[in-house]
Amino acid sequence: MTVEEGAHKDNVLDFALQQLDETAEIIGLHPDVHAKLRKPKRALTVSIPTRMDDGHLEVFTGYRVQHNMDRGPCKGGIRYHPSVDMDEVTALAMWMTWKCAVVNIPYGGAKGGVICDPTNMSDGEIEKLTRRFVSELVTIIGPDQDIPAPDVNTNERIMGWLMDTYSMQKGYSVPAVVTGKPIAIGGSLGRAKATGRGIVFVAREALRVSGIPVEGARVVVQGFGNVGGAFAELIEEMGATVIAISDVSGGLYNENGLPIGELIAYAKKNRVIEGFDGGDVISNDELLALECDVLVPAALENVITAENADTVQAKLVVEGANGPTTPDGHHILISRGIYVVPDILANAGGVTVSYFEWCQGIQKLFWQEDEVNRRLEDIMVRAFHDVHSRSEVLGADMRAAAMALAVERVAEAIMARGIYP
Numbered sequence: 262m263t264v265e266e267g268a269h270k271d272n273v274l275d276f277a278l279q280q281l282d283e284t285a286e287i288i289g290l291h292p293d294v295h296a297k298l299r300k301p302k303r304a305l306t307v308s309i310p311t312r313m314d315d316g317h318l319e320v321f322t323g324y325r326v327q328h329n330m331d332r333g334p335c336k337g338g339i340r341y342h343p344s345v346d347m348d349e350v351t352a353l354a355m356w357m358t359w360k361c362a363v364v365n366i367p368y369g370g371a372k373g374g375v376i377c378d379p380t381n382m383s384d385g386e387i388e389k390l391t392r393r394f395v396s397e398l399v400t401i402i403g404p405d406q407d408i409p410a411p412d413v414n415t416n417e418r419i420m421g422w423l424m425d426t427y428s429m430q431k432g433y434s435v436p437a438v439v440t441g442k443p444i445a446i447g448g449s450l451g452r453a454k455a456t457g458r459g460i461v462f463v464a465r466e467a468l469r470v471s472g473i474p475v476e477g478a479r480v481v482v483q484g485f486g487n488v489g490g491a492f493a494e495l496i497e498e499m500g501a502t503v504i505a506i507s508d509v510s511g512g513l514y515n516e517n518g519l520p521i522g523e524l525i526a527y528a529k530k531n532r533v534i535e536g537f538d539g540g541d542v543i544s545n546d547e548l549l550a551l552e553c554d555v556l557v558p559a560a561l562e563n564v565i566t567a568e569n570a571d572t573v574q575a576k577l578v579v580e581g582a583n584g585p586t587t588p589d590g591h592h593i594l595i596s597r598g599i600y601v602v603p604d605i606l607a608n609a610g611g612v613t614v615s616y617f618e619w620c621q622g623i624q625k626l627f628w629q630e631d632e633v634n635r636r637l638e639d640i641m642v643r644a645f646h647d648v649h650s651r652s653e654v655l656g657a658d659m660r661a662a663a664m665a666l667a668v669e670r671v672a673e674a675i676m677a678r679g680i681y682p
């Protein structure tokens with residue numbers, strides 16, 4: 262994935278806590294459970310001394326936060342980004358708990374991050390950083406306790422180094438310690454595009470309940486990394502028209518539709534979409550304010566805020582990124598009648614296929630890609646309709662409904678287990 266533009270990440274943990282507090286109020290959450298869920302189960306900060314190519318030693322800081330494991334082992338990605346901090350990783354870990362509960366897979370939530378700028382590091386430096394970071398985490402991760410995966414600026418190659426480092430320390434191969442790894446070492450077919458594919462399934466259902474045909478729907482995507490790129494490609498295949506897209510270098514707009522396949526090939530070669538001849542250059546603010554049927558923010562946190570939510574002209578916002586809309590921004594979108602499919606539902610396809618990868622690894626029995634995609638579709642469509650019906654019963658928006666469903670499922674597990682000792 263690439264570093265995307267447009268993010269200001271102030272207060273993400275405050276936002277995550279505000280969402281939990283609002284949900285507690287709506288569902289009448291038991292105060293003990295509420296107090297437990299406001300804090301992560303375990304949070305680790307590590308130093309990662311790394312010998313850089315010029316010979317000097319750089320000491321990076323990394324984090325792994327395990328928010329909750331009442332429903333099963335912790336699950337969540339690792340991101341490499343200059344703006345990572347403990348609060349952000351904690352918020353992202355909490356969102357993973359809700360996400361796994363919304364799609365009803367047997368995991369709790371975790372997240373990891375390293376403060377670094379991988380766009381300015383060599384492959385060798387990234388490998389050394391990764392291996393030392395994994396060595397520092399070795400006592401708290403594992404197939405039965407915490408299973409990392411890719412996130413912003415990390416990819417299957419890095420997951421391969423993670424699997425190898427962990428396995429070297431154990432003395433035998435442990436493929437199920439990580440997901441999103443290369444197929445050659447136990448990765449799952451369909452994992453690479455799973456998040457984008459999952460967004461397509463929920464966007465299709467959301468269009469359906471809104472009475473808008475997918476064929477010819479006008480779609481805007483912010484972010485052209487693993488998530489935004491795969492989503493754009495697959496929604497185009499379904500007959501929608503992607504009229505604008507952006508990455509860290511800026512945005513491109515073409516009212517007749519951008520050729521996504523050509524753009525992907527261009528971005529692969531040039532690393533960015535800047536310079537592609539096939540659309541007008543637009544800013545990130547202009548992109549978010551385009552009139553369209555579906556807007557998919559698929560980059561980083563806090564891009565739709567109280568400052569710009571009233572400029573959004575989309576009928577539907579389907580959140581590909583984690584936390585792209587602040588609580589104030591969200592309330593403005595809802596008050597303006599915009600249908601919002603929240604991150605914890607919309608982008609859950611990635612962790613869902615991670616779950617399939619973990620199951621396949623443990624069983625040592627691998628599935629065909631069409632089986633992976635079919636099971637993903639089943640889970641995403643069911644989760645969408647679970648949340649949609651809950652929103653009708655509660656008379657609430659889709660985020661409130663998804664949060665209610667998720668927190669109730671986690672609360673039920675906490676109550677069933679009781680508090681130790």
Ligand code: GLU
Pocket residue numbers: 336337338339408409410411412413440441583608609611612613615
């Ligand atoms: N990083 C992805 C997410 O935020 C995937 C996590 C996983 O597969 O464990 O959902």
